[in-house]
Amino acid sequence: MARIDEYGPVVGQAIIDDLRLLSEKLRGKVVQHINSTSVGGGVAEILNRMVPLLNDLGVDAHWDLIKGGEQFFGVTKKFHNAIHGQPEEITKRDFEVFRETSEQNMRDLPIYGDIVFVHDPQPVALVERKSGNKWIWRCHIDISNPDRKVWKFLRPYVERYDSAVFSAPSFAQRLPIRQFLIAPSIDPLSDKNRELPEETIDAALRKYGIPRDKPIVTQISRFDRLKDPVGVMEAYAQVKRYFDCRLVLAGGTASDDPEGMQVLEEVRGKAREDPDIHIVSMPQNDIDINAIQRASTVIVQKSIKEGFGLTVSEALWKAKPVVASNVGGIPLQIVHKYSGLLCHSVEGAAFAIKQLLGSPEFARKLGENGREHVRNNFLLTRHLRDYMLVFLSLYHPEDIVYL
Amino acid sequence: MDALKRAAEPFRFHTRMNLTELTGISASTIGDLLGRIKTIPGSSIYHHTHRFLQQHQYLSPEPPNDFAYWAASSLGEGELGERLASVDTVQYPTIRALRAKIVETIEEYLRSDPPARKPFARKGEEFHFKKSVSFILPTAFVAYDLRDFAEILKKISIDSIYFHVFEARLRLERGTNDFSLWIESSLGEEALAGEIARLDPYTRTLDNLRRTLIHLIEERIVEDNGADR
Numbered sequence: 084m085a086r087i088d089e090y091g092p093v094v095g096q097a098i099i100d101d102l103r104l105l106s107e108k109l110r111g112k113v114v115q116h117i118n119s120t121s122v123g124g125g126v127a128e129i130l131n132r133m134v135p136l137l138n139d140l141g142v143d144a145h146w147d148l149i150k151g152g153e154q155f156f157g158v159t160k161k162f163h164n165a166i167h168g169q170p171e172e173i174t175k176r177d178f179e180v181f182r183e184t185s186e187q188n189m190r191d192l193p194i195y196g197d198i199v200f201v202h203d204p205q206p207v208a209l210v211e212r213k214s215g216n217k218w219i220w221r222c223h224i225d226i227s228n229p230d231r232k233v234w235k236f237l238r239p240y241v242e243r244y245d246s247a248v249f250s251a252p253s254f255a256q257r258l259p260i261r262q263f264l265i266a267p268s269i270d271p272l273s274d275k276n277r278e279l280p281e282e283t284i285d286a287a288l289r290k291y292g293i294p295r296d297k298p299i300v301t302q303i304s305r306f307d308r309l310k311d312p313v314g315v316m317e318a319y320a321q322v323k324r325y326f327d328c329r330l331v332l333a334g335g336t337a338s339d340d341p342e343g344m345q346v347l348e349e350v351r352g353k354a355r356e357d358p359d360i361h362i363v364s365m366p367q368n369d370i371d372i373n374a375i376q377r378a379s380t381v382i383v384q385k386s387i388k389e390g391f392g393l394t395v396s397e398a399l400w401k402a403k404p405v406v407a408s409n410v411g412g413i414p415l416q417i418v419h420k421y422s423g424l425l426c427h428s429v430e431g432a433a434f435a436i437k438q439l440l441g442s443p444e445f446a447r448k449l450g451e452n453g454r455e456h457v458r459n460n461f462l463l464t465r466h467l468r469d470y471m472l473v474f475l476s477l478y479h480p481e482d483i484v485y486l
Numbered sequence: 487m488d489a490l491k492r493a494a495e496p497f498r499f500h501t502r503m504n505l506t507e508l509t510g511i512s513a514s515t516i517g518d519l520l521g522r523i524k525t526i527p528g529s530s531i532y533h534h535t536h537r538f539l540q541q542h543q544y545l546s547p548e549p550p551n552d553f554a555y556w557a558a559s560s561l562g563e564g565e566l567g568e569r570l571a572s573v574d575t576v577q578y579p580t581i582r583a584l585r586a587k588i589v590e591t592i593e594e595y596l597r598s599d600p601p602a603r604k605p606f607a608r609k610g611e612e613f614h615f616k617k618s619v620s621f622i623l624p625t626a627f628v629a630y631d632l633r634d635f636a637e638i639l640k641k642i643s644i645d646s647i648y649f650h651v652f653e654a655r656l657r658l659e660r661g662t663n664d665f666s667l668w669i670e671s672s673l674g675e676e677a678l679a680g681e682i683a684r685l686d687p688y689t690r691t692l693d694n695l696r697r698t699l700i701h702l703i704e705e706r707i708v709e710d711n712g713a714d715r
Contacts, residue, residue, distance in 0.1 A: 482507075484619065484622065
């Protein structure tokens, strides 16, 4: 696990000095993170890095998990989908299951933080234990159009917190508590993002049978309709008439996700007649993903819907020119024609890819700008700073705070 | 004049870190935008006229305020976007004055082109009002003379430069930037203070601003050394 000082050469020593100044203001406070899982998923990935780094800075940070059975997590999965606006049938019994498990956790889980930082809806009800300490609810998902029934159920809990934190402005609700915007981040020292030697990149490409003889256009994502892999293939077909290139669609598919398997079969079927299309279905392998991104000429993220879309920041950090849909958090990461190209359609994506393949200098400039934009705004150090500022805001309600 | 004059009162560098607060308020048309701009807190006007500076330290690609960018890119109102982008922020000593100028610019545009009230932002492209919450902290860096000052400027965080140049002048209403204030009042370097005060920091990146400040101060030191010989 990297120490905070190792980030100095990446972001500049002045940034690390500022983080230390800030952490001194939190001496004596205990921060307790609570979520529902220690492995898998973006929240666990962030906390696994964030908590040790906070401690390294001198902030007394801890991480606890709630417990729940299959039934409880079945209900919270339904909540998750409904909050995202997908139709779900949620019964009275579902709400009872949620309450029963929450009450059990309230009895079993010790609450000792001066600041209790609760992540996502699963542990949201724990706030009933609030007594004199400060509570923050961190919502990592898109709640811009939540199912009314579920939101009506969750809202009274959310309103008992001192503050809420969202990843995109459109996720904010009219709430009687303070709401902050904190974008997620990537870790420049992780296997997914660190520099790789050429031999490692070559070896990974050989492993998946992808020759490096032509420009490579890549989309890294799960085989999911919302990531529109079929749309990417259609865009590639339009590009291929003018530029001899390869297309790589790489990502994972959970075996318990029947729709994902269906999408994978569909793209495999379409790819069969073109040896320059490479469909790579792989289990999680951060170094290989990193290598494929680094070997790519253009990276695409043609999602139909997106939470934040951190794969865009991953690609930009590797100074790659990116073509991505103007959805979710993507426009925060790409300013059109400056740090990448935004598109709204298959034709738009195809045109943008052609522009980048045909103008390598323009493509290089976009990639370089993108890397600097990520360095300033989407690295873990900025995320650490924002979290410490939110902690401090709990004790300072004003807009200009002298510390 | 001795450029290395030692000040009785040193300059203490501060840094400023920003947290973005969401208001839950949004606008879909120019009329909505105008109505909200009149009533939102000053911290929100400040956020939407200064966010780009901090987020694009390396190169500024956007019109220097969010209102201009939204009018042009989400509503297709290129002319209004241009008028709003041209609001010369450096001329306004307070957020109140800046707000009044933005309101006047939109109202004038609406009078000259009434159909402009009509376009609606696409779903997902509404304007979301945010606020800047500033945390100001003293750093360990202290300068007694110009040489100290230039050396510290080379290593201090860009947030510190931002604070003393932008935030102190407009948000804390100090009239000019902190650097010019100290250089003039504590070192008596009126000409250098004036040169720094006349820079338009809104048309530079923060990196460029740092380099320019260092250049101006080092030039003054060299000039003085030359005069001494």
